[in-house]
Amino acid sequence: MFNARMKPHGGIRPYSHKSLTREIAIRPLATPRRLIIPLRQHTGPAAVPIVAEGESVAAGQLIAEARERMSAPVHSALSGVVTSVTTGDQGCITIKVSDQQSPAPRLTAAEGLSETQTMLSLIEQAGIVGMGGAMFPAADKIRMSLRYPIETLIVNGGECEPYLTTDDRLMREQAEFIIGGIRYLQTITQARQVYIGIEDNKTEAIARLDELCRQEDHIEVVILPSLYPIGSAKQMIEAVTGRQIPQNRRSTEMGVLVQNVGTCIAIFHAIRFGKPVTHRVITVSGRAIEQPGNLLVPIGTPIKEIIGQCGGLKTQPARMVLGGPMMGRAVDDLDVPINKGTSGLLLLTGDELPQTKPSACLRCGRCLDACPMSLAPLSLFAELKNDGFAKAQQQGLNACLLCGSCAYVCPAALPLTQFFDWGQQQLRLLKRQEDKMERTRQNSANRQARLAKEAAAKAAALAAKPARRSRRAATTPEDPSC
Ligand code: SF4
Ligand code: SF4
Known part of the structure; x- marks a missing residue:
């Protein structure tokens, strides 16, 4: 364990508001009645539905395929019946959730693939995207990184946005899965050194991961200053390695691959258990919600359902935000669903807004x-x-x-x-x-x-015709009858 090699450029220290949820363990949301699962939960083109209205689906079943680069497949989090399908970038599959839940078969890779290809195939099939909010398809990102020799893997436990404590809780409660995901990523990329970057305001997470890292070769925890936006890839790399990535270069070109802690856990589950991404942990916070907390939520759950299961609203929020208050998206529709990149749901009062x-x-x-x-x-x-x-x-x-x-x-x-x-x-x-x-x-x-x-x-061709005619004329014998 060591401290950041350098303080990255700029940055601010906003009031963290993390004490609202930091000490609340992750709990699963009770099964929602309906899922609205978006077809575009990644940076590339929308996935294409492969189920129709009226069809029954199992929990974990593939419901939309990735047919282009930078797209990612979509799975149903729960068993139920498809009630509507719309296509395109704004398209979604709505599912009425059944009382009885039945799991779909595990993901498997094709026979005859190498170890690396098998792992990449499972990551791809599982529909894993950057869980920190970037939503870049993980398999595409790793494949692109393999064009360059990757020396350093940085696992991003920065979580610098105010209010959010999702990654903090994951690092405290599921540290073994993070290490498991890191080991798979080390095998794929052959990265010689792994650093887990964690802000200094997450002392329990630092202690837990440091304890596990002592048994690992080449995996170290780096303590970072609590500074926003240290969780962005370039700032994280600067703080951890002391190297700056030029504006027009990708970090992978410089031999560094960055993955979020939640993405590492998803990679571990996909490769070890053949599980697709169907749920994610989100922080529900803000002064307008009765019971803030950290919840494991089926992807596609409408925010109305989540608010209801967090004790409802104390007061009408002045703003609802999906994600953090700095880079999140303000929403005003209670039917908006949670997607793979949603790290938080904030119900903010007027006093909490600038x-x-x-x-x-x-x-x-x-x-x-x-x-x-x-x-x-x-x-x-x-x-x-x-x-x-x-x-x-x-x-x-x-x-x-x-x-x-x-x-x-x-x-x-x-x-x-x-x-x-x-x-x-x-x-x-x-x-x-x-x-x-x-x-x-x-x-x-x-x-x-x-x-x-x-x-x-x-x-x-035209020019050649008279010449042929004249050649023919020249070679044709004269008609003796003329
Ligand atoms: S929003 Fe853009 S210009 Fe403003 S501080 Fe962030 S990176 Fe700089
Ligand atoms: S007033 Fe705002 S935009 Fe103008 S220099 Fe100051 S911080 Fe920058």
């Missing part, structure tokens, strides 16, 4: 000190306000993590993160339009080239 009356920029520079990516938020904001997308891109808009640190410290309460989110969306849109125009230009150029080639071939 006061938001924006004024003009004071040019105080606090946002510069807070930015973990060394960006200049005030300048990015000024460019985006004037539609200066190209200039904002040159200044590194795409490297922005949307972490909200700049907005948190801004005394002018400027909506910096919303602007950067919008700016990144506009850049993606512009890129798609440019790609489309480039494809159209390329298609048109190819067509012109094909037409020119055909015309040349035709002209050559």
Whole structure:
């Protein structure tokens, strides 16, 4: 065990609010009556349903297939009957849960695969995505990392967002499964050294994992400062290894693979027991909920059901958030379901929210000190306000993590993160339009080239005809009857 090698750039120390749930052990949610299971719970294209309305499904059964790269299969958490199926990015499969639960068969890999291929196949079939919220399909991420020699595996136990205590509880209660997942990842990647990065405000988790690591070769706990957003991959790498990943490079190119503690547990269950991802642990917190806690929830459970099983609301929340308060998503519909990347459900009162009356920029520079990516938020904001997308891109808009640190410290309460989110969306849109125009230009150029080639071939054929005729005329003997 050792302390972080360096303090990463920027970062803030928001009030943690973790005491609301930190000491509450994980408990399973009672079986919900209905699941609304999204088809897109990962970064890539939506999975494609393979069940129809009226069909019965077993717990753990595959219900939607991944047919493209960066997609991930989806399984039903519980037995029941499919009541509706919609497709596409917003599509979902709704299941009326049965009283009797029957499990689907375990996942198995095809015969004849190598050990590494077998493990990757099980990770892929299990539909594992980054459980810390990134939702990048784990099998794709590991396969991409294998293009480079991976020397270091970092297991991310940062959990720096206020309120969330999911990973803290997992590290305290399921540390053996984390070590089990790490061993499989070591076998796949051949990483020589593994570090488990944990913030210094999680003392029990540090002690538990350190105890287990003493029996392991090449696995060490690294104590990190409690600093937001140290749980983001680049900050974690900087703190643990002392190396900075340049803005335009991936960490795997530099020989480092980062996986969240929850993802390690899912990998352990997939390989050891053939279990797909059907449940996840979430923190339910905020001053508006009666009984905050950490719950094991079937994926697809609507938040209404969870609120009901946490004693209901003390007061009407001013905001409901899926995830943490810094990078989570505000929702207002009680039917929104939990997905594979949901780490928390926050029911926040008005007192827990920042006061938001924006004024003009004071040019105080606090946002510069807070930015973990060394960006200049005030300048990015000024460019985006004037539609200066190209200039904002040159200044590194795409490297922005949307972490909200700049907005948190801004005394002018400027909506910096919303602007950067919008700016990144506009850049993606512009890129798609440019790609489309480039494809159209390329298609048109190819067509012109094909037409020119055909015309040349035709002209050559025409030019060849008189010559043939004249050759024929020259070689045809004269008709003696003429
Ligand atoms: S923190 Fe806010 S007020 Fe201060 S320089 Fe940055 S944008 Fe301006
Ligand atoms: S939201 Fe973007 S610009 Fe603001 S601190 Fe985070 S990374 Fe920097």
